[in-house]
Amino acid sequence: MNKQSVRDLDVKGKKVFVRCDFNVPLDGATITDDTRIVAALPTIRYLIEEGARVILASHLGRPKGEVNSKYSLEPVAQRLSELLGKAVEKTQGSIGPEVQERVNLLQDGDVLLLENVRFHAGEEKNDPELAKQFAELADVYVNDAFGTAHRAHASTAGIAEHLPAVAGLLMEKEINFMGQALDDPNRPFTAIIGGAKVSDKITVLENLLGKVDQLIIGGGMANTFLKSLGYKLGNSLVEEDKLLLASALLGKAESMGVMVFLPEDLVVASEFKADAEHRVVDAELEGVPDGWMALDIGPKSMRTFELVVQRSNTIIWNGPMGVFEMDAFAKGTISVAQSVAKCSGTTIVGGGDSVAAVEKAGVADKMSHISTGGGASLEFLEGKALPGVVALNDK
Ligand SMILES: Nc1ncnc2c1ncn2[C@@H]1O[C@H](COP(=O)(O)OP(=O)(O)O)[C@@H](O)[C@H]1O
Numbered sequence: 001m002n003k004q005s006v007r008d009l010d011v012k013g014k015k016v017f018v019r020c021d022f023n024v025p026l027d028g029a030t031i032t033d034d035t036r037i038v039a040a041l042p043t044i045r046y047l048i049e050e051g052a053r054v055i056l057a058s059h060l061g062r063p064k065g066e067v068n069s070k071y072s073l074e075p076v077a078q079r080l081s082e083l084l085g086k087a088v089e090k091t092q093g094s095i096g097p098e099v100q101e102r103v104n105l106l107q108d109g110d111v112l113l114l115e116n117v118r119f120h121a122g123e124e125k126n127d128p129e130l131a132k133q134f135a136e137l138a139d140v141y142v143n144d145a146f147g148t149a150h151r152a153h154a155s156t157a158g159i160a161e162h163l164p165a166v167a168g169l170l171m172e173k174e175i176n177f178m179g180q181a182l183d184d185p186n187r188p189f190t191a192i193i194g195g196a197k198v199s200d201k202i203t204v205l206e207n208l209l210g211k212v213d214q215l216i217i218g219g220g221m222a223n224t225f226l227k228s229l230g231y232k233l234g235n236s237l238v239e240e241d242k243l244l245l246a247s248a249l250l251g252k253a254e255s256m257g258v259m260v261f262l263p264e265d266l267v268v269a270s271e272f273k274a275d276a277e278h279r280v281v282d283a284e285l286e287g288v289p290d291g292w293m294a295l296d297i298g299p300k301s302m303r304t305f306e307l308v309v310q311r312s313n314t315i316i317w318n319g320p321m322g323v324f325e326m327d328a329f330a331k332g333t334i335s336v337a338q339s340v341a342k343c344s345g346t347t348i349v350g351g352g353d354s355v356a357a358v359e360k361a362g363v364a365d366k367m368s369h370i371s372t373g374g375g376a377s378l379e380f381l382e383g384k385a386l387p388g389v390v391a392l393n394d395k
Pocket residue numbers: 194195196197200219220221237294295296318319320321322323324325351352353354374
């Protein structure tokens with residue numbers, strides 16, 4: 001990473017504003033998955049040990065610029081306190097005299113959590129005045145919110161104009177893992193791309209074609225590619241307006257020497273329902289019967305994808321192979337998760353549904369890196385610059 005990190009600064013006795021992504025799923029006031037909080041601990045612990053005065057900030061949900069107790073960070077303060085084994089107090093707001101007073105009382109090694117920054121409309125607008133008010137609370141800015149790095153907001157980008165601005169340890173790890181894979185991978189380099197639609201991932205596919213040796217395409221988006229080859233897809237999710245694009249991408253891959261693997265067989269269902277009647281069909285010879293839909297890859301595809309994964313030294317995976325939320329159509333995704341877990345090379349799982357699938361398969365600890373960002377990792381794979389990273393000081 002060509003940006004400075006928190007290790008490049010002397011933070012002893014300094015007030016350090018740390019932007020985290022504590023946007024965790026909640027059931028009422030109960031956090032149902034604390035992965036993002038746990039992922040932020042290395043930076044927080046590092047700052048505590050170095051004697052910094054730690055001011056944590058984050059958004060939670062999309063409160064649209066209004067105070068809404070449903071999106072309070074109170075449950076996060078409690079969980080952080082348990083994980084760190086020390087008091088983490090939360091302020092009522094994220095700027096203003098109350099916050100300033102609490103910040104002034106901080107001692108070296110103390111941790112304070114500000115209330116949801118999105119309770120201010122200026123946050124998502126990257127309002128310069130709000131950014132300045134955040135900056136006035138601290139001496140140093142650390143961005144550790146990889147999951148929000150694709151947003152140019154007051155606490156992710158604007159604030160960096162006013163303070164020495166560096167990456168946190170999570171941000172550094174995310175950028176290093178994905179950056180190394182894209183820029184200088186151990187080959188063969190394989191991307192596994194799935195999920196619902198081609199239209200969501202066109203730029204990802206185009207960017208990856210210039211980098212990978214092998215490309216596996218699964219999930220709903222594979223349907224459009226299969227149809228572009230003339231296969232029967234029945235009532236499956238197909239983007240008719242992307243058929244030409246799909247065949248152009250396949251042609252481009254061929255001319256670039258990238259091997260593309262599409263599902264050879266499909267699990268087809270009579271309707272989009274967890275208990276729908278279903279069976280396996282050969283994608284080319286039989287296709288999806290009229291009125292039926294493809295909801296998962298079949299066993300032959302699982303085997304082929306496993307072989308492709310086995311001979312890879314770097315893998316990036318983003319998007320499920322089927323409707324994995326329904327057990328009957330989760331086998332393909334679980335199988336890919338298990339295959340990737342067995343790969344001895346570098347294995348990177350993009351955020352979102354693929355992470356949920358890796359957890360469902362019980363193989364999360366077997367991956368080299370699991371990204372904490374869904375949208376952010378997708379934009380990174382698209383080759384886009386992330387505003388939250390661009391704003392940081394160069395090395
Ligand atoms: N064959 C399919 N037909 C319909 N939906 C599918 C199919 N395969 C996967 N999906 C759906 O795609 C969704 C995930 O797509 P997407 O949001 O693009 O992935 P990610 O969040 O990993 O980027 C899941 O909800 C899954 O049920």
